Amino acid sequence: MNIDWILVLEKFLLIATVVTISLVIAMYETWSERKIAALLQDRRGPTRAGPFGLFQPLADGLKLFMKEEIIPNSANRFLFILGPCLAMMAAMMTSAVIPFGGTIEVAGRQVDLQVADVNIGVLYVFAVVSLGVYGIMIGGWASNNKFSLMAALRAASQAISYELAMGLSLIALLFMSGSLSMRDIVTQQMAGDWGGFLGWNVLYQPLGFLIFLIAAFAECNRTPFDLPEAENELNFGYHQEYSSMKLGFYLFAEYINMFISSVIMATLFFGGYDMPFFNESAHAHWGNWLALVGIIALTLKVGFFIFLFMWVRWTIPRFRYDQLMNLGWKKLVPLALANMVITGAVVLWLNDK
Amino acid sequence: MPIHYYVILSATLFCIGIIGVLTRRNAIIVFMCIELMLNAVNLLLVAFSKMHHGSLLQGANSGIDGQIFVFFIMVVAAAEVSVGLAIIVMMYRNVHSVDINFLNRLKN
Amino acid sequence: MQALTNRAKVVDRKPMTFIERLYLWNILKGMFITFSHIFKKRPTINYPEKKRPFSPVFRGLHVLNRDEEGRERCTACGLCALACPAEAITMEAAERKIGEEHLYREEKYAARYEVNMLRCIFCGLCEEACPKDAVYLSETPAPPNFTRESFIYKKEDLLIPDPTKEPEAFKKAKGLS
Amino acid sequence: MNNLLLLIPLLPFIGFLVNGLFRKSLSKSMTGIIGSGVILAAFVISLVLFFKVKGSGAPIVVSYFDFISVDAFRIPFAFQVDQLSSLFLLIITGIGFLIHVYSTAYMNGERPEHFARYFAYLNLFVFSMLLLVMGANFVIMFIGWEGVGLCSYLLIGYWFKNNNYNYAAKKAFVMNRIGDLGFLLAIFWIIAKLGTATYSDVFAQVGSFTPTELTAITLLLFVGAMGKSAQIPLYTWLPDAMAGPTPVSALIHAATMVTAGIYMIARSNIMYTIAPYTSDIVAIIGLATAIFAATIALKQNDIKKVLAYSTVSQLGYMFLGLGVGAYTGAVFNVMTHAFFKALLFLGAGSVIHAMHHEQDIRNMGGLKKHMPVTHITFLLGCLAIAGVPPFSGFFSKDEILVGAYNENPLFYYIGVAGALMTAFYMFRLYALTFLGKFRGTAEQQHHLHESPSAITIPLIVLAILSVFGGFLGIPAVFAEGAHTLENFLAPIFAASATYNESHTTGHHLSHQTEWIMMGAVTLLIVVVIAFAWRAYSRREKFVENRGLGKVLENKWYVDELYDAIIVRPLHLVGGFIKDVFERSVVDGAVNGVGRLIQYSSRQVRLIQNGQVGSYILVMVLSLVVIILILREQEVIFTALRRIF
Amino acid sequence: MSITEIVFWFLSGLALVSAIMVLLSKNPVHSVLWLIAVFFAISGHYILLNAQFLAIVNLIVYAGAIMVLFLFVIMLMNQGSEPEPRSKSMWIKMAGAISGGSLLLVMVAVIRQSANLVVRNEANDIVPKEAVARVGDIGLIEKLGNVLFTEYVVPFEISSVLFLSAMVGAVVIGKKE
Structure with a gap:
């Protein structure tokens, strides 16, 4: 028995931290969604609960917990409960491979601010994202409601369709990085000029980023691709029969997904925890403060992306379903393929030179 | 792990798949059991690949063929499923059932 | 056809070019428009803490007026009820008894005077119809309540405070203070 | 030089392709020019080659590619032009050209596409014949051999709408096949024995054959020759082959194709010289054919049938010459026969043309006045074939007869009898056709006319050749060493000559005896001619033949x-x-x-109950059984052994 | 017992139980979920054998795509609302189970003594060969990619063609006339 208990403890702590942070951020996303929606619509948003309505998420959570738990008679009880759990789980699992910052030193141990630096990080993300479909499908199906089922199928086919474009757009990026490890990708980006800014992949893969962004919107079921929960078409989407905290799980899962995809976008295309115009390697003596700088940089980027999600939500109207599929299969996939081929050719050409 | 463990695990999974194919009448479940059998084979291939990698170690790539083979099996399985499910849907449309016992139209 | 106003816009029906079909520019434009709204002044005010001033012609709850000596001016002529388009006003007339001169200004007075605020549309016709300046609409908005009955305002609810007995309240109700 | 050699067969082949493929779009004159032109060009080249061979005396052998190449065994596609083949080349292309020219007039009544078809066949025939004589080995010769057989079939059945003609064509084809089988077997035998089919190699190694083998091979070759050259018993196709157009009869059945057998035996003369029995058989069969056909010809009434049997008879003479070792005489007779028999056939064609396809000589007569050119040339041809000195037939026939006498005097006497019969039937034919009064219908008489120049000019050319052709082979009796042809062909037959020199036990005819014999024969012939002339020039009525006459008819x-x-x-x-x-x-x-x-399938089908599950069940159980068997082989086998 | 062994036994047990549950579930959706569990267990085994790429691909392809397809089909056909019709005779199930079991028995019996799977160790005892867990790097995507695109490039291309034809075939079959 040679188990590094401290490592286990460290990872456990990290996991707990990441999960907590994810949950908290998801909570405050609900708040900021309302706040931003208000801002964009010349309103004030929640103001009553606490200063600037900051306790509003707590109130919402309390409300959700207090609501009556309703399970429809004809529903499949086990799967009905399993659905939101799966959705939540899939959303949380993704964060395992994301590097939230550099390395900190705690009690003489070098601790990576990452749960697991696996060499197939990007693939792992994809695997988990593809599992997220199950939560929706099972939830929708177990409700034994035609609207829920339709919404679930819509959500699932939408997720599958856009996963394709997402993966293809990422392949071009992977051509450049040559690694599937998220940390490697970030480190490579940090090596660019102007304190890493010129190393950001978005400068080299603008089209890939755009496709990834659009696919991420679709994956998170955010407007303009929120077909699965289109209120005026399908009542309330796949979670129509849900109430109380099970509904809360679904909503939470969506916000966590949004957070995670923001982090992934920031990591893959915007240098992750790289502070632009700031040479990290020259300030190695800063120690843990340097990691803090990285975390702040990442937080800012993530904040921007979350804001972008909300901003787009209140700007662009919802797509029709056929338009959605057209865009996914006939526009994004060919574009991503072209991007991939061109990138591959250029990379080969540069390598040859 | 001794290779026998993996072999027996795979054989057991495979036989469970076979029993499923034999006893279940729902075409979709029969199909799933076939997938199960394929996966049993995949597991065995990976185990053997590692066995070769461990026992020979003459080349850095020894035993990699097994994993490549698994890769191809997955490809074939995906293709097979897409076509097979299309056929099942087609059948369901015609017979309004997925019972394989109704699949004997070619008889006589 | 000649356009009547210069606001009409001729619709352009030529097919979109490739760039236009990408919508990228238009999306960016839309995003910019929504973004610019962040910096707009909020029209919202925090109501209970802050109130907007009423306009001078604001018509609020009804008030039955008294004269300087504190006598009710209403003579129950019924013109207000007749004028009311929503038929919100009901009244019952009574004759002034001896010894009640300090209470009622005329020989006839309204024994019962009720306004159904759920029906009233605050048009102010009653005010205009009244020959005795007995009823007028104040600046007080009708307060919310839980029961229907509470929206039927009785005479006691409508009468303005007596200027002789409670000069302060009268002044306040008149909005003079 | 190589290309020149290749051009000879190639030109007719090109003519065949052009005429055959574009027969619907070519005009008649165009077809005629192409068809005749390529043959003329081939003739000119042959002439060049002839003089080259004559000058150098050495054969030209050119190999183009390996026709068959299996391991060490190779059959090259090679041409050989030596004295013998150059002579044949001249005969084939020269007479072929004349007949082509003749055909342009004779076949003018045909529709253009059939006209072109005819010329395509003729060109193909010339091509095959050239291949036959130019090939440097037996295989190439066989290709040509089959080719001429095919063309013969096609041309005999040219008017394919008449079923009788088709039967005649089929008959010719089948008869030829019987002979070809012998030829083919002989070639296989040679190849199996020597591993080569090239003439030079085969003839050089002829000593490695045992006498039996040699006899068998030569006999098989002779069977081939019998088929192609219409010898007993495979001769019946030739008279029937008269169904084809007359120029075809002239070209194929008189001048060229039937001489293929002669050519083959002359080519492989050394083998025949060494195999004694075969030579005797050849001589006997040739003699029998000569007499037999002559007797038949005596009583034939169809102008072409008479000539056909005469051809058979003459071929018999040639085989007699080959059999007795007078190879030069045989080849000489081939040449002269080609001249006068072509002349006679073409003359007959001219007559038939004039008579509107009337062929029965009983309905002719007195054509002398109407067709002077045809008459004169035909008379010259008759004199030549009858062997009247100094026409060509006299010399060639005399040489064969002398050779026969040297072998066996009996051959000579029978041969003379045949020659007398020849003289008789030819002049019977001549007299009935050209002398006396016209016996045909009035309409035919009205249309009688001399043929156009395209017909008469070949006739005249051939008549000149028939008259003077004999001077190529003046016998030693007249002038020592004046036999030009013998001198020319000497290298071909040198081996046979030396062999004969050492093996002949017989005696040589003295010049005196020869003179006497020649004089006697000539006298007899003249008598016979006079008799025939007298008997038939005024004949008006024809009675039914009886007895032998009927049999002969x-x-x-x-x-x-x-x-x-x-x-x-x-x-x-x-x-x-x-x-x-x-x-x-x-x-x-x-x-x-x-x-x-x-x-059984109805029974087996019962297993197919359509239940997928049951199939898989059977599959799995079988799998179990198979694994068990593979695993427990020993146990099972011992158990089985114990049971049985 | 090392961690590896614990994980191995756990995953094996999970795989077997889930596989059996695939058979026993009445509801096809439950079967699908149990099958996904099997795939997870097998992916776990792959990771244990250091074949990370295959593990993830197994998840993406099988769990992420193939099983979703199954779920789709089952849901669209509304399977599972009524249970599978009971087979009239029990014997076919018995026969299936017995034949499958005997196949397993035979296979295990054969494998147990297979000479190819055992070696002699230093002490000259017969021991089974090892499938080395958590060792080696041939499972890395880089190595696999190298081999796949050099040695196996032709099968790779052929499999892509196979995919294309399967896609076309599925579309053609699934299309309504």
Whole structure:
């Protein structure tokens, strides 16, 4: 028995931290969604609960917990409960491979601010994202409601369709990085000029980023691709029969997904925890403060992306379903393929030179 | 792990798949059991690949063929499923059932 | 056809070019428009803490007026009820008894005077119809309540405070203070 | 030089392709020019080659590519032009050209596409014949051999709408095939024995054959020659082949194709010289054919049939010459015969043309006035074939007869009898056709006219050749060493000559005897001619032949005999096989197998119950059993052994 | 017992139980979920054998795509609302189970003594060969990619063609006339 208990403890702590942070951020996303929606619509948003309505998420959570738990008679009880759990789980699992910052030193141990630096990080993300479909499908199906089922199928086919474009757009990026490890990708980006800014992949893969962004919107079921929960078409989407905290799980899962995809976008295309115009390697003596700088940089980027999600939500109207599929299969996939081929050719050409 | 463990695990999974194919009448479940059998084979291939990698170690790539083979099996399985499910849907449309016992139209 | 106003816009029906079909520019434009709204002044005010001033012609709850000596001016002529388009006003007339001169200004007075605020549309016709300046609409908005009955305002609810007995309240109700 | 050699067969082949492929779009004159032009060009090249060979005396052998190449065994596609083949080249292309020219007029009544078809066939025939004589080995010769057989079939059946002509064509084809089989077997034998088919190699190693083998091979070759050159018993096709257009008869059945057998035996003369029995058989069969055909010709009434049997008879003479070792005489006779028989056929064609396809000489007569050119040339041809000195036939026939006398005096006497018969029937033919009064219908008489120049000019050319052609081979009796042809051909027959020199036990004819014989024969011939002239020039009425005459008129009933002893039994056997064997045995077996399979599959089908599960169940159980068997082989085998 | 062994036994047990549950579930959706569990267990085994790429691909392809397809089909056909019709005779199930079991028995019996799977160790005892867990790097995507695109490039291309034809075939079959 040679188990590094401290490592286990460290990872456990990290996991707990990441999960907590994810949950908290998801909570405050609900708040900021309302706040931003208000801002964009010349309103004030929640103001009553606490200063600037900051306790509003707590109130919402309390409300959700207090609501009556309703399970429809004809529903499949086990799967009905399993659905939101799966959705939540899939959303949380993704964060395992994301590097939230550099390395900190705690009690003489070098601790990576990452749960697991696996060499197939990007693939792992994809695997988990593809599992997220199950939560929706099972939830929708177990409700034994035609609207829920339709919404679930819509959500699932939408997720599958856009996963394709997402993966293809990422392949071009992977051509450049040559690694599937998220940390490697970030480190490579940090090596660019102007304190890493010129190393950001978005400068080299603008089209890939755009496709990834659009696919991420679709994956998170955010407007303009929120077909699965289109209120005026399908009542309330796949979670129509849900109430109380099970509904809360679904909503939470969506916000966590949004957070995670923001982090992934920031990591893959915007240098992750790289502070632009700031040479990290020259300030190695800063120690843990340097990691803090990285975390702040990442937080800012993530904040921007979350804001972008909300901003787009209140700007662009919802797509029709056929338009959605057209865009996914006939526009994004060919574009991503072209991007991939061109990138591959250029990379080969540069390598040859 | 001794290779026998993996072999027996795979054989057991495979036989469970076979029993499923034999006893279940729902075409979709029969199909799933076939997938199960394929996966049993995949597991065995990976185990053997590692066995070769461990026992020979003459080349850095020894035993990699097994994993490549698994890769191809997955490809074939995906293709097979897409076509097979299309056929099942087609059948369901015609017979309004997925019972394989109704699949004997070619008889006589 | 000649356009009547210069606001009409001729619709352009030529097919979109490739760039236009990408919508990228238009999306960016839309995003910019929504973004610019962040910096707009909020029209919202925090109501209970802050109130907007009423306009001078604001018509609020009804008030039955008294004269300087504190006598009710209403003579129950019924013109207000007749004028009311929503038929919100009901009244019952009574004759002034001896010894009640300090209470009622005329020989006839309204024994019962009720306004159904759920029906009233605050048009102010009653005010205009009244020959005795007995009823007028104040600046007080009708307060919310839980029961229907509470929206039927009785005479006691409508009468303005007596200027002789409670000069302060009268002044306040008149909005003079 | 190589290309020049290749051009000779290639030109007619090109003509064949052009005429054959574009026959619908070419005009008649165009077709005629192409068809004749390529032959003329080939003739010119042949002439060049002839003088080259004559000058150098050495054969030209050119190999183009390996026709067959299996391991060490190679059959090259090679041409050989030596004295013999150059002579044949001249005959084929020269006479072929004349006949082509003749054909342009003779066949003018045909529709353009059939006209072109005719010329395509003729060109193809010339091509095959050239291949036959130019080939440097037996295989190439065989290709040409088959080619001429095919063309003969095509041309005999040229008017394919007449069924009788088709039967004649088929007959010619089948007869030729019988002979070809012998030839083919001989070639196989040679190749199996020597591993080569090239002339030079084969003849150089002729000593490695045992006498029996040699006899067998030469006999097989002779069978081939019999078929192609119409010898007993395979001669019946040739008279029937008169169904084709007359120029075809002239070209194929007089001048070229039938001499293929002569060419082959002359080519392989050394083998025949060494194999004594074969030579005797060849001589006897040749003699028999000569006499037999001559007797038939005596009583024929069809102008072309007379000439056909005369051809058979003359071919018999040539084989006699080959058999007795007078190779030069045989080849000499081939040449002269080509001249005068072509002349006679073309003359006959001219007559038939004028008579509107009337061929019965009983309905002719007195054409002398109407067709002077044809008459004169035909008379010259008759004199030449009859062997009147100094016409060409005299010299060639004399040489053969002398050779025969040297071998066996009996051959000589019989040969002389044949020659007398020849003189008789030829002049009977001549007298009935050209002398006396016209016996045909008035309409025919009205249309009688001399043929156009395209017909008469070849006639005149051939007449000149017939008259003077004999001077190429003046016998030693007249002037020592004046036999130009013998001197020219000497290298070909040198080996045979030396062999004969050392092996001949017989005696040489003295010049005196020869003079006497020659004089006597000439005298007899003149007498016979006079008799024939007198007997037939005024003949008006024809009585039914009786006795021998009837037998002769019916060609000794040979066709009927063949029919009785070969065709009928074959038909009977075929009928038996068709009606009894086929129905009960073959069909029974086939249908029985089918019925068995139907029955068994009906039984086996019961297993296919359509339940996928049951299939898989069987599969799995079988798998278990197989694994068990593989695993426990020993146990199972011992158990089985214990049981059985 | 090392961690590896614990994980191995756990995953094996999970795989077997889930596989059996695939058979026993009445509801096809439950079967699908159990099958996904099997795939997870097998992916776990792959990771244990250091074949990370295959593990993830197994998840993406099988769990992420193939099983979703199954779920789709089952849901669209509304399977599972009524249970599978009971087989009239029990014997076919018995026969299936017995034949499958005997196949397993035979296979295990054969494998147990297979000479190819055992070696002699230093002490000259017969021991089974090892499938080395958590060792080696041939499972890395880089190595696999190298081999796949050099040695196996032709099968790779052929499999892509196979995919294309399967896609076309599925579309053609699934299309309504």
